[in-house]
Amino acid sequence: MSSAATEVGALQAVLAGEHAALYAYGVVGARLRGRRRAEATAAYADHRSRRDEVRALLVERGADPQPAAAGYRLPAPVRGAREAVGLAVGIEERLAAVWLDAVARLRGELRELAARALQDTAVRAAAWRGSGDAFPGLVDP
């Protein structure tokens, strides 16, 4: 694969992840109140900015940014606040793995951008979880 094709493939993969995260945070926010709800709203805004940034990068490269799916299947039913926080942790942890794949596939400035996005997603996961993570995004360190 050419490096341009690799770049576009890596960016489309993180775009798909950000689309899914936006969908999930819509569900998360609806089940939370007060401070937690405000955090979910802030996270939603962060993911929307990332999504727009990645879309713009794809357009710059002459690629067609893939749209969000019509629907997403949640890993588990989200009936209350506890499940909502669990979904937020899960989506951020999975997204960390997606961004870390992008770090490996991209070069130069795009690799740095992916590394920064990984940090943001790891910080949000830790905030929801209340604890750190020695190797965010790494399945098998």
Add this chain to the structure above:
Amino acid sequence: MTAMSDDGPSRRAVLAGAGAALLAGCTSTREREVMDSHDRVDPDVRVRAAVVAEVRRLAALYDATLAAHPAMRPVVEPFRAETAAHLSALGGRSPTSSPSPGATAASRAPVVPTSAAEAQALLARAERSAADALVGQLGNASPGLARLVASVAASEAVHAALLGVPR
């Protein structure tokens, strides 16, 4: 989600590491040449060394902080332990496991603020700046090493965020 990269030291990296050890006795006039051939063999050797040095500085700061403020252990210990895990994943040893006697080592001992709150703020800043330094090392790394270094940097960013928030 599938990962398609080679984590861990490649055979090439291991061979380059052995080569570096064998060449350590070269005269200074040949050093530049050795470094150059080194780069051609595997730039990861240099990246890894720079990243290990950065993480070792953090580990030393954690040790010094805990020595000065034992009461901070419950808060700080999880972060110190993860920093030790970073070092071992990168193939480096913790500073305490390899004491290097001499004035240079002593002069580099980190200074810890007397106030626990300031000591914690210093740790948070040190974690944040280490995370930035590691991102700066990504450009020359192979995909496998970039993956590890970016993950370690993200963990440091998490430490900075959790230490920086008063609890």
